[in-house]
Amino acid sequence: MIEELENAFITFIRTQQNSLYLLAYSYTKNEQDALDVVQDSIQKGWLALEKLTNRDQMKSWFYTILVRTAIDLLRKQKRVELIGDDSLLLLSEEDSYLNLDLQQALHRLPLQLREVVVLRYFEDLKIEDVAHILTIPLSTAKSRLYRALKLLKIELETEEN
Known part of the structure; x- marks a missing residue:
């Protein structure tokens, strides 16, 4: 059963990788930070996979992990106050x-x-x-x-x- 859940998680990450990156980027406004958030979120998700009780809720479960990881990073960097900064209006090729x-x-x-x-x-x-x-x-x-x-x-x- 756990192996089936692990395979579902891997498939989810592979199919949603662009969306996950864009969501992380919408918080961090930095390519490297967004990639770090996604990587850290995948690691946290993998370690907490047994806590996922309903496989159908994997998307919202993982998005919760990703959003919280992004916010934690912003708090660490004390960049939450910079949200109104003009530099955040820079365009990214990845933005959809x-x-x-x-x-x-x-x-x-x-x-x-x-x-x-x-x-x-x-x-x-x-x-x-x-x-x-x-x-x-x-x-x-x-x-x-x-x-x-x-x-x-x-x-x-x-x-x-």
Whole structure:
């Protein structure tokens, strides 16, 4: 049974590697740090694999590990305050955002709002999974998503005019 779970984990990591990197990059804004976060998350996931009770929840379980690892790295580097810094608007070839205005507006959002949008729409997770990953109540996840979408709409309408 554990061997089957290990194989499922390996397959998950291989098929999701680009998404995992992009999610880590959305937090760290640095290629090397994002790669470190993914690597550390894989190691933590592998060591905690026996704690995964439902294989169908592997994606949200692993995303929780990855998000927490990214936040831990940012705390260590004391870079959380830099979220509003202009240097974070640098474009990356790896970023998959199709609309430059949307990308810039998204990066201007506070981290708490941006992470909900990224997980919900760019990672295509259910709002319940987003709340679980971020360890916040469902109502908080919904209100952050609503507030973020409202701010994005205002920002994008302002840029059009």
